[in-house]
Amino acid sequence: MAFKEISIDTLEFNPFHKISKEWMLITAGDESKSNTMTASWGGLGIMWGKNVATAYIRPQRYTKGFVDANEYFTLSFLPEEQREALTVCGRVSGRDVEDKWKEAGLHPFCVDGTTAVEEANLVFVCRKLYAQDMLPECFTDGECDTKWYPEKDYHTMYMAEIVKVLKRQ
Numbered sequence: 001m002a003f004k005e006i007s008i009d010t011l012e013f014n015p016f017h018k019i020s021k022e023w024m025l026i027t028a029g030d031e032s033k034s035n036t037m038t039a040s041w042g043g044l045g046i047m048w049g050k051n052v053a054t055a056y057i058r059p060q061r062y063t064k065g066f067v068d069a070n071e072y073f074t075l076s077f078l079p080e081e082q083r084e085a086l087t088v089c090g091r092v093s094g095r096d097v098e099d100k101w102k103e104a105g106l107h108p109f110c111v112d113g114t115t116a117v118e119e120a121n122l123v124f125v126c127r128k129l130y131a132q133d134m135l136p137e138c139f140t141d142g143e144c145d146t147k148w149y150p151e152k153d154y155h156t157m158y159m160a161e162i163v164k165v166l167k168r169q
Contacts, residue, residue, distance in 0.1 A: 003123065003166040008051050011165065015044045018077060023086050026055050027108070027115050028066035028073035034108050034115035035100065037063040038090030041155075042075070044162075051162045053126050056134075056155040062095045067158060072113055072127050076120035082106075085119070112164060121168045126160035133157075 018024070019042045027036040043054040053075055057064045067073050078086060085104040094100040101108055107118040116123045134154040139145040 002169040004169050006165050006167045008162060008165050022077060025076040025078065025086065025089055025117050026057065026063055026067065026073060027076060027117060028063060028070050029115045030113065031110050035063045035066050035094040036089055036117060037061055038086050047159060048129070052129065052159050053124055053162055055158045057158070058153050058155050060153060062093045064156065070114060072125060073160065074114055074116040075124040075126060076117035077122040078117065078119055079121050082119055111166070123166040124162045125164035127163050128158055128160045130159040131156055
């Protein structure tokens with residue numbers, strides 16, 4: 001593992017492109033057990049005077065249990081040559097295979113009591129600040145509800161402080 005901690009102030013990228021087009025892996029757990037999932041919905045910004053990331057996880061995702069059970073999780077951004085691994089992590093559930101990490105050709109590494117992805121170019125270590133289930137009655141645009149939630153499997157939104165940024169050397 002060849003990562004260096006960097007200041008968040010040195011980051012220069014388009015978060016809309018990075019999250020929606022390049023995708024990210026949401027990972028949680030510890031040395032004994034962890035899971036990761038692909039996500040293309042999320043955000044970066046400032047809340048409560050802190051640098052934050054938002055992540056959204058549907059209730060049926062196996063990774064959700066790991067995020068719920070732990071104070072920290074990571075967001076890992078992989079290079080384009082890892083696109084197939086990202087696809088596997090979005091298609092294959094860790095509850096259905098013996099070793100999702102092996103299936104995807106990825107390797108977990110522990111950092112600050114949580115897990116990240118060794119193949120990443122950039123990792124945000126995040127400490128949960130707030131979690132809330134999305135509710136159908138809160139939509140002000142009903143089309144978002146009907147288009148994205150035909151099965152009524154509403155995401156949980158997690159807002160987390162980015163406590164550390166790691167960049168591949």
